[in-house]
Amino acid sequence: MPITSSSETFASFFNDWLLRHRQFVQELAHLADETTRTPVEEESLLSNFLSHCLQYYEEKSLAMSVAGDDVYDFFSPPWLSSYEKLILWIGGFKPGMVFKLITTSVNDLTSHQIDQLESIRSETKRRERDFMRRFALLQQSVGDPLLMVPFRRIGVLSLGEGEQSQMEEAMDVLKAEMITAMKNADQLRCVTVRKVVEVLNPRQAIKLLRAAGEFYLRLRDLGEQIETVR
Numbered sequence: 001m002p003i004t005s006s007s008e009t010f011a012s013f014f015n016d017w018l019l020r021h022r023q024f025v026q027e028l029a030h031l032a033d034e035t036t037r038t039p040v041e042e043e044s045l046l047s048n049f050l051s052h053c054l055q056y057y058e059e060k061s062l063a064m065s066v067a068g069d070d071v072y073d074f075f076s077p078p079w080l081s082s083y084e085k086l087i088l089w090i091g092g093f094k095p096g097m098v099f100k101l102i103t104t105s106v107n108d109l110t111s112h113q114i115d116q117l118e119s120i121r122s123e124t125k126r127r128e129r130d131f132m133r134r135f136a137l138l139q140q141s142v143g144d145p146l147l148m149v150p151f152r153r154i155g156v157l158s159l160g161e162g163e164q165s166q167m168e169e170a171m172d173v174l175k176a177e178m179i180t181a182m183k184n185a186d187q188l189r190c191v192t193v194r195k196v197v198e199v200l201n202p203r204q205a206i207k208l209l210r211a212a213g214e215f216y217l218r219l220r221d222l223g224e225q226i227e228t229v230r
Contacts, residue, residue, distance in 0.1 A: 081223025
């Protein structure tokens, strides 16, 4: 029986998760257009959708923890199209993107909500800059051995025993630090969305999450169409 890599296992999970994601987005769209929806229906769907999104990050975290050299796949996922990869920020969506979606999907914010969201946006932007600075330093600090991974896998590099040991140690450090960087970025993504949703009322949150879900699915579908043409 062939051994399945961590990234292959996660790719399989992602395909199933994406099917459920499409269903959730359809439910969000239906509820957003429904004039007789009840608060209980709104809160139930919001809770289920956010749990669905959280499951993605929980599964991703587990997969990365046992990924070994496959950890690099999570920064440029083979289960995504080249078009989808254009918007990647440390392996996922940039947390600040949610604020752009708010401006196009929610048009009834109160002045108090606007002030609260601006505070969250400023803090998110500060943390994004901090993460990117540390991520850049991380890659530089070990002489960018990431570039050598493809060569190591096919045995092109010929190193002495001491050099090989140093390379392995550097790679282990890089993998551990990159996993930490990804998990921190994913945490910021989740925390940002949670804080924003807490500021909004259920009806506004449904509009935002519908817009976010539809935006990603359009990106996904367009990316697949482009690659099919190729």
